[in-house]
Amino acid sequence: MAFDLIQKITLSSTSAYVEFDTLPTTYKDLRVVISGRINASTNRTVSLIRLNNDSSSSNYIQFDWYFEDGSNGGEFANGTARSRIMGIFPSNNSTSSSSYGISDTWINNYKNTTNYKQINSHLCSYQTTGSWDLWNNGNVWKNTNAITKIGFDTDVGVWAVGSTFYLYGLK
Amino acid sequence: MTEEALMKTVINCETGEVQVLPLSQEEIDQRLADQAAFELQMQQREAAIAAKEALKASAKAKLIAGQPLTAEEADVLVI
DSSP states (O other): OOEEEEEEEEOSSOBSEEEEESOOSSOSEEEEEEEEOEEOSSSOEEEEEEETTBOOGGGEEEEEEEEETTTEEEEEEEEEEOOOEEEEEOBTTSSOTTOOEEEEEEEOSTTOSSSOEEEEEEEEEEOTTSOEEEEEEEEEEOOOSOOOOEEEEESSSEEOTTOEEEEEEEO | OOGGGOEEEEEETTTOOEEEEEOOHHHHHHHHHHHHHHHHHHHHHHHHHHHHHHHHHHHHHHHHHTOOOOHHHHHHHOO
C-alpha cells in the first residue's frame, strides 16, 4: 500500500482556512497530514474539517476520545454532537515557535455517491507550557455527494506561517 | 488582529495554483459560531468530570464514616 503525494503546501503567510480544491478522481482514499500551529491568544485552538465548502455543523456527526493535560479527558462527543471538530492544535499563546502539532486524517471512498463520508483523525498537540492534547476523532459528513474539496478551519486565530499541509491519495 | 484581515489559502490540486483570498462574512460568522459551540462542549465536558469527582469524594467520605451511599455514589465506585 503506497500513498501518492498529490499536493503539499507550507504557509508563507497566516491563513484562517486552508483548502485542497479540485481533488483528483484517480484515487480510492485520501489522507491529509498537517504539521500545524495556530496563532491565537488562547491555548484551546481547534481545527475543524470542511468538505465541499459545507461548514454547517448540523451536516456532520462527531465522535471523540481525548486526553488533555493528564487530568482531563475521556469521551468528548459520542455521536450526538453535530460538529466538524477534529481537535486542538498548539497555540503560539503557550508554545515555542518550533513546536507544531500533527494530525493524520483519512477519508475513504471519497468519490462514492451512495454513502455518507467517514473521516478518522488522530491529533497530537504539545504546548511548551506543559499542556498537551491527544485526540482520536471520528466525523461523518451526512452527504452522499463525491468530495471535491477538503478544507481545514480554525475556530480562533489563524494557521501559523510554517504550518504544512500534505494531501495524499491511495489507489 | 482584526477579523477583516482573515485570509484563506486555496490550492487547486489539478494545476497546483495557490490562491490567497479574504474570508467571506459568512465564513467569519461561522468561525464565531464554531468557537462558541466548542467552548460550550468543553464546559459541559468539564462540568461532567467535576460532578463525577465530587460524587467519588462524597462516596469515599461516607464509606470511611460508615454511612450509606446513594445509588449515584455507588455507581461511580463500581467498575
